[in-house]
Amino acid sequence: MKDSSNLDADRQTIAELAPAKVLRVALNLGNPILVQKDPVNGQLAGVTVDMSRDIGNRLGVPVEFKEFDSAGKVSQCAMQDVWDIAFLAIDPKRAVDILYTEPYVHIEGTYVVTQASTLRNQEDIDKPGVKVAVGEGTAYDLFLSRHLQHAEIVRFETSEASLQQFSGQGLEVAAGIRQPLEHFARDEGGFRVLEGYFTLIEQAVGCPRGRPLAAAFLSRYVQQAKQSGFIADGFRRSGQPPLFIPPAGAA
Structure with missing residues (x-):
């Protein structure tokens, strides 16, 4: 070391x-x-x-x-x-x-969506009717709370809980750190991580x-x-x- x-x-x-x-x-x-x-x-x-x-x-x-x-x-x-x-x-x-x-x-904050989602890029997220799952009190929760003007934030107790539960509750997008989101999408199937990031x-x-x-x-x-x-x-x-x-x- x-x-x-x-x-x-x-x-x-x-x-x-x-x-x-x-x-x-x-x-x-x-x-x-x-x-x-x-x-x-x-x-x-x-x-x-x-x-x-x-x-x-x-x-x-x-x-x-x-x-x-x-x-x-x-x-x-x-x-x-x-x-x-x-x-x-x-x-x-x-x-x-x-x-x-x-x-x-520096770590990228980005989104994971269901494969069937019509959301394709970072700019698609902040629209009426879009609900974004986040872990409560995370850095990206705090950031999105200040910057999202139209999308609704749905908070879960932890980041892991937001990933495990968002699609089952009818949400098509979850925010998080890129690497864990990519692991989730690869392991679970039926999900994809958007390119780019909404915050560093x-x-x-x-x-x-x-x-x-x-x-x-x-x-x-x-x-x-x-x-x-x-x-x-x-x-x-x-x-x-x-x-x-x-x-x-x-x-």
């Missing part, structure tokens, strides 16, 4: 990052690009797991993973002293409670507001981890397809 360059943290910074003497990390299991859980032994893997352990090693504190099934549930408890760092898409609504680093990867989801590391030293450390960490190739190696090791990792310093 390629390591990023040395990154020092003083006592005050460590206290902000791990006030309970352990780094509590919120993992969104609803995003399989970033974290994977073995269904047999429960072992966690993925780039966010690697980054969490690397940060814990640098701070000299143990890491405790807090598992969530959706990003919305992670952001909802940002100010409740549940977690110290989280891996979430940057969004202005979440930024009320969360301080973000620059993005460490900027994934970043975040901490609760009120921890400026922690935020500054995480920002430096992400820059160095991108520069060193640590993040790119993490995606490759977890078997993810090539993803766009913005250069260090990119907003």
Whole structure:
């Protein structure tokens, strides 16, 4: 595993990052690009797991993973002293409670439709009568809530639930992250993923507001981890397809 360059943290910074003497990390299991859980032994893997352990090693504190099934549930408890760092898409609504680093990867938000659907491209979606299934509180739910003017958003508890249930409830389209949608369409049959994307989801590391030293450390960490190739190696090791990792310093 390629390591990023040395990154020092003083006592005050460590206290902000791990006030309970352990780094509590919120993992969104609803995003399989970033974290994977073995269904047999429960072992966690993925780039966010690697980054969490690397940060814990640098701070000299143990890491405790807090598992969530959706990003919305992670952001909802940002100010409740549940977690110290989280891996979430940057969004202005979440930024009320969360301080973000620059993005460490961009992920396409797109749509899957039934094969019989007359919807052919991104521009076809925002029309009266179209109902879009989403996982409640996801980055694409928040984005579409701001941008769709005519289509109706139908929310499910998790992204997985939206995929499993949307066609059975008479909906012809679901929004999500491209790679899981492509897996779903390939495995289930009778579905297709639209070309292009409606948004590029900027994934970043975040901490609760009120921890400026922690935020500054995480920002430096992400820059160095991108520069060193640590993040790119993490995606490759977890078997993810090539993803766009913005250069260090990119907003």
